[in-house]
Amino acid sequence: MNSILTSEQLLIVRNRNAGRRLELLKEALAADGIIPYLGPGLLRLSSAEPTIPHTPEAVAAALNRRALAPSRIRTNMWSVAQFIEQRRHRRTLQTWMAEIFAAPAAPTALHTWLATLPLSVIIDSWYDGTMRAALVETGRTDVVEIQGVPRANEIGDIWTKAYDLSGREVELGSTAKTVLYTPHGSVRPAANFLVSDSDYVEVLTEIDIQTPIPEVVKDRRTSRGLFFLGCRFNDQMLRIYARQIMKRSSGPRFAVLDAAALTNNERRFLAASAITLIDMPTGEAAARLVG
Known part of the structure; x- marks a missing residue:
């Protein structure tokens, strides 16, 4: 069977139907009809072992090597980061996160391909800056990156900052052809990291009414669906963010994931989010999109 509807009303496509669906999604991406939502799983597409963490648990482990957190929270990235912020200061947490993600990750063929497309929005949900690097390599000048920023470092009602690809801070304006939206921040160009529990307290209070999400992202998603690649949703924080970012998007929505996992x-x-699951290894899906 190529398509099944589970008892939870989750639509899963696989085998030939999955291949056909990816061909249609490739066309939709090239036509700017759907927004790619990228996760840390894409770092594993490289033939080499990733030089930076590609899961929240791996970030927690890296932070624990610098300051051992209590055993009850040791595998939870957000709680470990909060422990360090409270015991060592916010600057220490930011410095350590910058160290953990300092090694540049080379863009994969998928990142490189996406960087050449006339996409209105690309969402990158990890801290590594790989999608940014792919866009820089194209030499494009029509891209603005909008990053979520921790309120601990700001005075006033500031949720995001915008940068051009040279790293210069710019106005949030909506004139850029492509907006790279990194809602949790990124190591480059300014080491903005939403990572501790306290970073998310105010954000989660406001996100249901969409305040932390940039207006240009809200505007551009209304006529587009979302396509999740390299993402997992096995933590409530990740589910909340994805749910709110796709809120009021027109659809359809798809995710490449291993159904068995x-x-x-x-x-x-x-x-519940009406996301159709494409049951295929991420590497195979990426190769089909790029090929």
Whole structure:
């Protein structure tokens, strides 16, 4: 069987149907009809072992090597970061995160291909800056990156900052052809990281009414769907952010994931969000899109 509807009303496509769906998604990306939403799983597409963490648990482990957190929170990135912020100061947490993500990750063929497309929005949900690097390599001058920033470092009602590809801070304006939106921040160009529990307290209070999401992203998503690649939704924080960013998008929505590896919470989230699951290894899906 190529397509199935689970008892939780999660639509799963696989085999020939998955291949055909990816061909249609390739066309939609080239026509700026859908927004790619990229996750840390894409770092594993390289033939070499990633030089930077590609899961929240790996970030927690890297932070624990610098300051050992209590065992009950040791595998939770957000809680470990909060422990360090409270015990060592915010500047220490920011410095350590910058160190952890300092090694540049070479863009994959998928990043490089996406960078050449006339996409209105690209969403990158990890801290590594790989999508930014791919855009820099094209030499494009019509791209603005909008990053989520921690309120701890700001005075006033500031949720995001915008940068051009040279790293210069710019106005948030909506004139850029492509907006690269990194809602959790990024190591480059300014080491902005939303990572501790306290970073998210005010954001999660406001995100239901969409305040932290840039207006240009809200405007451009209304006529487009979303396509999740390299993402997992096995933590409530990740599900909340994805749900709010796709809110009021016109659809359709798709995610490439291994159906057998999904948690029950992920299945419920995908079904409730009307996200069609393409049951295929991420590497195979990426190769089909680029090829």
